[in-house]
Amino acid sequence: xxxxxxxxxxxxxxxxxxxxxxxxxxxxxxxxxxxxxxxxxxxxxxxxxxxxxxxxxxxxxxxxxxxxxxxxxxxxxxxxxxxxxxxxxxxxxxxxxxxxxxxxxxxxxxxxxxxxxxxxxxxxxxxxxxxxxxxxxxxxxxxxxxxxxxxxxxxxxxxxxxxxxxxxxxxxxxxxxxxxxxxxxxxxxxxxxxxxxxxxxxxxxxxxxxxxxxxxxxxxxxxxxxxxxxxxxxxxxxxxxxxxxxxxxxxxxxxxxxxxxxxxxxxxxxxxxxxxx
Numbered sequence: 347x348x349x350x351x352x353x354x355x356x357x358x359x360x361x362x363x364x365x366x367x368x369x370x371x372x373x374x375x376x377x378x379x380x381x382x383x384x385x386x387x388x389x390x391x392x393x394x395x396x397x398x399x400x401x402x403x404x405x406x407x408x409x410x411x412x413x414x415x416x417x418x419x420x421x422x423x424x425x426x427x428x429x430x431x432x433x434x435x436x437x438x439x440x441x442x443x444x445x446x447x448x449x450x451x452x453x454x455x456x457x458x459x460x461x462x463x464x465x466x467x468x469x470x471x472x473x474x475x476x477x478x479x480x481x482x483x484x485x486x487x488x489x490x491x492x493x494x495x496x497x498x499x500x501x502x503x504x505x506x507x508x509x510x511x512x513x514x515x516x517x518x519x520x521x522x523x524x525x526x527x528x529x530x531x532x533x534x535x536x537x538x539x540x541x542x543x544x545x546x547x548x549x550x551x552x553x554x555x556x557x558x559x560x561x562x563x564x565x566x567x568x569x570x571x572x573x574x575x576x577x578x579x580x581x582x583x584x585x586x587x588x589x590x591x592x593x594x595x596x597x598x599x600x601x602x603x604x605x606x607x608x609x610x611x612x613x614x615x616x617x618x619x620x621x622x623x
């Protein structure tokens with residue numbers, strides 16, 4: 347009896363101790379990589395609003411790592427900081443030549459983590475900075491960069507602005523599809539066996555670049571070629587050039603073009619042909 351008398355209270359004490367509430371585990375606070383606003387200009391409010399709407403940073407102050415890092419390699423480009431005196435026309439240009447063609451819902455899905463606003467982007471060729479050849483736009487897995495957040499924008503000709511528009515749409519799309527934020531059209535993915543694509547079979551397969559930087563083409567470089575065409579040529583212009591039998595012997599260019607146009611219109615309500623209107 348004495349043993350039971352001692353054991354029962356001991357068990358009760360252990361049960362109470364076991365049921366005692368543990369301290370709540372609090373998650374670590376993650377500090378945002380970037381801080382907005384970057385300055386105290388009136389346009390900084392617009393940039394903050396853009397981030398709050400789309401979750402995408404617009405940076406006119408950035409580091410080399412912000413611009414160059416691309417997971418496994420570095421971009422072969424250099425970018426100057428955005429000129430704070432010209433950010434307003436740069437934002438207006440992005441809206442006029444790119445954003446207005448897409449719905450708000452689509453932009454929320456497709457926009458990158460950040461947009462780099464650079465006054466000037468140049469390619470590095472054989473370790474040489476090509477100062478004389480500014481680049482309109484480039485992209486990585488986490489951003490696309492706009493190379494006219496400076497005085498150069500005001501002096502561009504209509505033809506130069508048209509080329510800039512094409513480059514912006516291409517880089518916007520390439521970062522979106524490369525990361526799978528926006529899927530490629532399934533029919534387009536299945537349309538070509540890239541192992542059969544060589545310089546002499548490119549037309550038959552509806553491929554623009556059988557190689558890209560010395561590497562055999564794949565579905566992404568193939569799609570890039572089509573985005574260049576979609577953003578630069580009306581369907582009427584294509585009917586009189588690319589889609590003619592001499593240039594499109596198997597009808598593959600027209601077929602794959604229509605796959606892209608149809609898929610994004612059906613799934614996302616986007617009129618890609620409207621880019622050239």
